[in-house]
Amino acid sequence: MKLNILVVDDNRMMREMVSRAVRMSALDVGELIQAGNGQEALAAMRATWIDLVLLDLNMPVMDGETFLRALRADTALRAALVVVVSTESSQPRIARLAALGAGFVHKPFRPEELLAEVERQIASQRGAPHGSPQAAGTPMRAAP
Amino acid sequence: MSPASTDDALRTIAGVVGDLAFLTPLGIGPLLAAGEQELAVHVAFRGSASGTLVLALAPGLARALVDNLAPPEPGCTPTGEDLADAAKELANVLAGNLLATLHGEQAEFQLGSPELVPPAELPASATFAIGLILAEGAMMAGILPA
Numbered sequence: 001m002k003l004n005i006l007v008v009d010d011n012r013m014m015r016e017m018v019s020r021a022v023r024m025s026a027l028d029v030g031e032l033i034q035a036g037n038g039q040e041a042l043a044a045m046r047a048t049w050i051d052l053v054l055l056d057l058n059m060p061v062m063d064g065e066t067f068l069r070a071l072r073a074d075t076a077l078r079a080a081l082v083v084v085v086s087t088e089s090s091q092p093r094i095a096r097l098a099a100l101g102a103g104f105v106h107k108p109f110r111p112e113e114l115l116a117e118v119e120r121q122i123a124s125q126r127g128a129p130h131g132s133p134q135a136a137g138t139p140m141r142a143a144p
Numbered sequence: 145m146s147p148a149s150t151d152d153a154l155r156t157i158a159g160v161v162g163d164l165a166f167l168t169p170l171g172i173g174p175l176l177a178a179g180e181q182e183l184a185v186h187v188a189f190r191g192s193a194s195g196t197l198v199l200a201l202a203p204g205l206a207r208a209l210v211d212n213l214a215p216p217e218p219g220c221t222p223t224g225e226d227l228a229d230a231a232k233e234l235a236n237v238l239a240g241n242l243l244a245t246l247h248g249e250q251a252e253f254q255l256g257s258p259e260l261v262p263p264a265e266l267p268a269s270a271t272f273a274i275g276l277i278l279a280e281g282a283m284m285a286g287i288l289p290a
Contacts, residue, residue, distance in 0.1 A: 014233050058254070087237045087240025089243070110163075
């Protein structure tokens with residue numbers, strides 16, 4: 001099943017690097033969209049069904065953690081898988097992100113690390129218990 | 145900062161430039177004077193500590209960064225925006241990793257957006273400063289207190 005993927009990072013070059021890693025991976029990619037901050041990302045998700053968000057944290061306008069909270073509070077969007085791709089090393093902050101149902105890949109990363117975390121999140125969602133953020137919407141549905 | 149933490153910081157910087165940008169660290173070098181810099185970037189941070197990370201690149205290193213991070217199409221020359229984006233991303237990743245090395249993984253920081261600044265020498269108030277010689281050129285990283 002094709003995954004629609006949204007890459008969110010304020011640095012254009014990093015968006016391209018992450019996008020390239022996605023294209024080179026074994027993932028079956030549908031649409032690959034980019035956004036420069038959390039606000040743009042929410043707008044993109046309201047316009048296009050997104051299965052997976054690859055999310056930076058430190059961004060202007062709306063940072064990644066604020067975006068993630070808004071996403072999980074939105075019943076139409078909350079089912080999306082999220083993998084944070086960040087330079088963040090704070091264990092308390094990483095734990096907060098995990099509590100919001102997000103995976104984590106530390107920058108700098110190797111493409112295989114990103115793919116492994118995405119696959120872990122997909123597997124986790126398929127096995128998610130009812131009532132969890134991952135199970136709150138239709139999992140991994142195809143783009144309409 | 146203890147000598148051990150300086151070594152840890154050096155390893156962190158060398159690891160980031162190697163893993164992120166495939167640049168080859170050769171050893172410690174002198175801090176770059178303003179006239180020896182092509183690009184300089186600031187990243188402000190606050191939280192468990194506050195200050196600014198400064199990254200300065202000698203001529204040619206930003207081009208090497210772009211070539212490694214996002215190679216331009218054959219026949220195309222990187223724009224100034226490309227060079228700036230590459231330097232900003234390196235500064236951002238360096239800041240996150242270096243702060244964790246210096247302050248530990250329980251510390252929390254909010255990083256500002258990396259910004260290009262005019263080349264300048266690190267003031268004597270820098271709490272950390274290191275010059276690094278890479279196969280592709282020289283760079284300098286430092287932390288200024290708030």
